[in-house]
Amino acid sequence: MSVKVTIDGIPVEVEPGTTILNAARQIGGDIVPPAMCYYSKLKDSGGKCRTCLVKVSKGSEKDPRPMPKLVASCRTTVMDGMEVQNITSPEVVEARKGIVEILLINHPLDCPICDQAGECDLQNLAFDHGAAKTRYEFDRRKFEKIDIGDKIQLHMTRCILCYRCVFVADQITDHRIHGILNRGDHSEISTYIKAAVDNDFSGNVIDVCPVGALTDKTFRFKNRVWFTKPVEAHRDCDHPGCNGKVTLWYKGEDVLRVTARKDVYGEVEEFICNTCRFDKKSTGDWVIEGPRKVSNQSVISANHYETLHPLPVVKTNILLQEANKEQFERETRL
């Protein structure tokens, strides 16, 4: 039993109960709405950032009326015969542009000194949808940097309040001691009495954070992410909740940081424990599997391990192909 839904004119058959966003991800490509707060591995996440708003132009086969407002695609389940417009609806494009501008008005735009730059969801979102300048002419929200524990730093000024780290603490760690304080644009992620977030899985808040609000203190200011080389590795982790599959980020011979493996939507494949993340920083701790392909949205993918496709001119010219043979073989061997 599957339901049929059409997104931007492309039909797809999905399981009943699938959200519009996940149906769009099954199609893939440009028509996937961006998501800043939804995280498929975290239950109840989503619905807050409103970047994934889409227009439902036909509710279902039974009730073909369109939905009166734009809906959050990450929290709206598909109905049989539903027709959804994402990038084909000017209304959606306009609304999303507004959301991007609104998300950025209180963001410090300190990308040049932010460790997240290069793998930041907000940076990608702004690049794809935002205007190059802002109409906001007032002081931005500022907070003091807070060290939560000895491994994680919270820089609330950059936060977009996606609640992902709250869900991680609720669902992945054994207890949550941080949350949202205050309300409106005074809201902040905080541990209230600056208690250290310290348990075996707390480091995952760094991976789920879409911006640079939660950063890895063992990696801060070590290097720009696009100068590091991602490598897949694993180790035999004795923590029952962790399978030890990670991405190592090398600079030369040094492992600068360890993260979970992230998929094309920037979501981790499996959460990892803090020992793997923070304490195992030498090649000897790991079994190297090979280079890690990084999602197409990241600047990192523009760099190292992408299979070198021969230029069109090379393909058509036998002589050039012969001349570059050795180089292609070397590049594609990895």
Add this chain to the structure above:
Amino acid sequence: MGRKLLLEHINVPGINTFDVYRSKGGYAAVEKALKTLTPDDIVEEVKKSGLRGRGGAGFPTGMKWSFLAKPEGVARYLVCNADESEPGTFKDRYLMTYIPHLLIEGMIVSSFALGANASYIYVRGEMMPQIRILEKAIAEAKNKGFLGKNILGTGYDLELYVQPGGGAYICGEETALLESLEGKRGNPRIKPPFPAIAGLYGCPTVVNNVESIAAVVPIINEGGDEYAKIGVGRSTGTKLISAGGNVKKPGVYEIDLGLPVEDFLYSDEYCGGIAGGKRLKAVVAGGSSVPILPANLFLKTINNEPRLMSYESLADGGFVSGTMMGSGGFIAFDEDQCIVRNTWNFTRFYHHESCGQCSPCREGTGWMEKVLHRLEYGHGKMSDMDLLVDVSKKIEGNTICPLGDAAAWPVASAIRHFRDEFEWHVTNAAEAVRGNYGLAHYADPLHVKETA
């Protein structure tokens, strides 16, 4: 001069006690409902009465009740929304203070109709005196056998609880209210599922305004058809209006829906005109979140017909030239009031009360507040008006709950109708800080387009 259904005995001394309330015919609706009617009969009566939600949205109450899911073996809840915090609205507080037993009687009848055995009254946290009044009234009613186990020997059990609110405007949004009632942070839930399917503790729940629940009492006493005879069109019955601002006699008035607004504003029975012999400049008809209207558009619709106090007539003209009934918070502005300052004040409220869960409302309300503050204090720019309209459009309809809309409408409507006053704040900035724009043309007779 209409009949009072809710406030008939409001001036009887001691009406806040059980005995006096009972001697004036109180709790007759409970007796009638529990002993002679089935729950479905009551829902049917309320449907027939055409009662519409008095909290702001105006959704038909009977229909809301009939949407309630009734799975076997799952508790159902009735929650009374007494988290009245809309600037300009104070009718529920009045009702709870002076005639608490009316609400309790309504709660018993409504709970019976919905099959709820535990019902909650979520009272705004700042209203501590009203919480005490309600708790006392509940204790009295329980003592007389109208609450608790086996009410009046009919076998129906009902416990009624009063819950002090979390201290936020957003907790008046029905799903945020349920979150708060469950002891969590008062963030609105993402719908669907609607509370009628999964509400309080995941069980089917109906959330109704204080006045809607109180109105069930006269509906049961006199029958839905009798109730529906009052009012005009789909606006049936009576409505409490909390009149405030620059009127001669501010206060809570019970009106028949369909009363001309001119009568309400100028007759001695109600507001008694504008205080100090001044002229009317603008009106916010239903609490701070509804669009503001200039005097001429408020008294007459765009087709030059007199406007009535009813859901339809107030909304006549849509967002272009109409407003909404809202929760009945009627605020009149005289010629010396500054619309820019008022708009800034409202926006400041929404900025302060935004829960911060979804981004358009969290960031957008603050942005609008800052721009309006700049305009009011003489640092505005001509482009600010278009900016405000654009930001309000980006918020409206894109948020999880209606607070975003409520924050956007006053700004958009103020700029639509009072644009020259905003522009004057930019061109005559120094003067605008000292004085104000005055009445200008806002009360001039409407220019009616000739139809060919």
